[in-house]
Amino acid sequence: MVNLLTLAKYPFLQDAKIYVRNEGATVNELLTDPLFEHARSIAIERLENVLSKKDVGDRILSTEPERIMELFSYPLARIVTVCVGDDYFTRSYALSEAVHMYKNLLKEPLSFVFDVAKEFNLSVEYSDEMNEIRLLFTNYLTYAPTRYKKWKMINRKMDHGFISLSQKDLSRIIQEVLRKRINNELENRLPHNEALSVFSEEIARIKNKVLTQRKKHELLPLGKLNIEYLPPCLKNILSLIQSGENVAHMGRFALVAFLNSVNLSTDEILKLFSKAPDFEADKTRYQIEHILGKTGATSYKPPGCDKLKTYGLCPSEEIDEVCKRSFHPTNYYRWKWSKDKKKK
Ligand code: SF4
Numbered sequence: 159m160v161n162l163l164t165l166a167k168y169p170f171l172q173d174a175k176i177y178v179r180n181e182g183a184t185v186n187e188l189l190t191d192p193l194f195e196h197a198r199s200i201a202i203e204r205l206e207n208v209l210s211k212k213d214v215g216d217r218i219l220s221t222e223p224e225r226i227m228e229l230f231s232y233p234l235a236r237i238v239t240v241c242v243g244d245d246y247f248t249r250s251y252a253l254s255e256a257v258h259m260y261k262n263l264l265k266e267p268l269s270f271v272f273d274v275a276k277e278f279n280l281s282v283e284y285s286d287e288m289n290e291i292r293l294l295f296t297n298y299l300t301y302a303p304t305r306y307k308k309w310k311m312i313n314r315k316m317d318h319g320f321i322s323l324s325q326k327d328l329s330r331i332i333q334e335v336l337r338k339r340i341n342n343e344l345e346n347r348l349p350h351n352e353a354l355s356v357f358s359e360e361i362a363r364i365k366n367k368v369l370t371q372r373k374k375h376e377l378l379p380l381g382k383l384n385i386e387y388l389p390p391c392l393k394n395i396l397s398l399i400q401s402g403e404n405v406a407h408m409g410r411f412a413l414v415a416f417l418n419s420v421n422l423s424t425d426e427i428l429k430l431f432s433k434a435p436d437f438e439a440d441k442t443r444y445q446i447e448h449i450l451g452k453t454g455a456t457s458y459k460p461p462g463c464d465k466l467k468t469y470g471l472c473p474s475e476e477i478d479e480v481c482k483r484s485f486h487p488t489n490y491y492r493w494k495w496s497k498d499k500k501k502k
């Protein structure tokens with residue numbers, strides 16, 4: 159059994175779940191028993207930090223009661239997240255828990271990082287001979303942020319199906335596993351009735367803040383671009399990027415190439431990506447300029463509907479009449495633009 163401090167810092171681990179179960183506290187007790195009042199207030203602190211810091215935040219964990227309350231605040235925070243009932247907030251919460259864990263993992267010995275990786279079903283090994291950490295390449299492809307040059311397979315050493323990486327990079331991979339895991343666990347859950355009433359004020363407050371943040375994103379200045387004319391595929395990619403979600407390379411490529419085709423400048427495009435996790439201005443600028451052909455001989459054209467469908471980026475349930483006649487996101491945008499212009 160891992161010590162209580164570790165469980166408080168990593169409350170999603172199996173040992174933490176076993177601890178909570180062995181303590182015998184029911185969900186209703188967590189929600190109403192005065193014993194857990196402090197855990198309830200930490201749960202809300204976790205969630206408010208999601209919106210203000212994009213990290214669930216640190217608390218002092220010197221004493222046993224502080225550690226226990228921190229640990230119990232985690233299931234409570236998840237319950238309240240479901241009650242908020244907003245996909246954007248659920249995604250932000252999952253990312254914030256994952257980022258918090260990543261920062262903690264950076265201070266841990268390698269043996270602990272390995273334990274967490276194995277619990278998350280990552281095939282990871284340490285080669286004494288080569289003195290290096292190795293991760294199965296399929297795990298790498300699933301979780302690495304390969305849109306960045308450093309993470310591209312071509313810049314990694316591969317041997318017998320394993321990719322060499324640093325402890326920091328392994329922690330970053332684990333961050334992505336946790337983010338996806340929490341998001342998947344919460345996205346289709348139904349709200350807990352008792353929690354809706356116990357946390358009614360806090361839920362309303364969080365919902366308001368989420369709304370304000372969403373509005374801020376919707377109002378992000380996008381130069382000459384009119385978001386209303388965007389086809390569903392690009393609207394989705396844009397919204398994911400602006401809510402701080404990871405977006406696969408093809409999605410980012412499609413958006414950048416499209417924005418270029420409607421004459422947005424590199425700086426205007428860069429501004430959009432500043433919300434993305436792992437945003438690094440210089441690297442992102444380089445990638446944008448590469449797609450736009452400013453750093454090489456080739457300038458890439460935005461992909462059409464067929465290609466976007468092949469990459470699973472066309473939301474078939476959202477296809478509309480304009481989609482059906484357009485065959486290309488750029489045609490879609492132009493059609494909407496000219497139709498609107500004729501009305502004026
Ligand atoms: S049909 Fe084409 S334009 Fe419409 S959502 Fe799909 S990929 Fe985008």
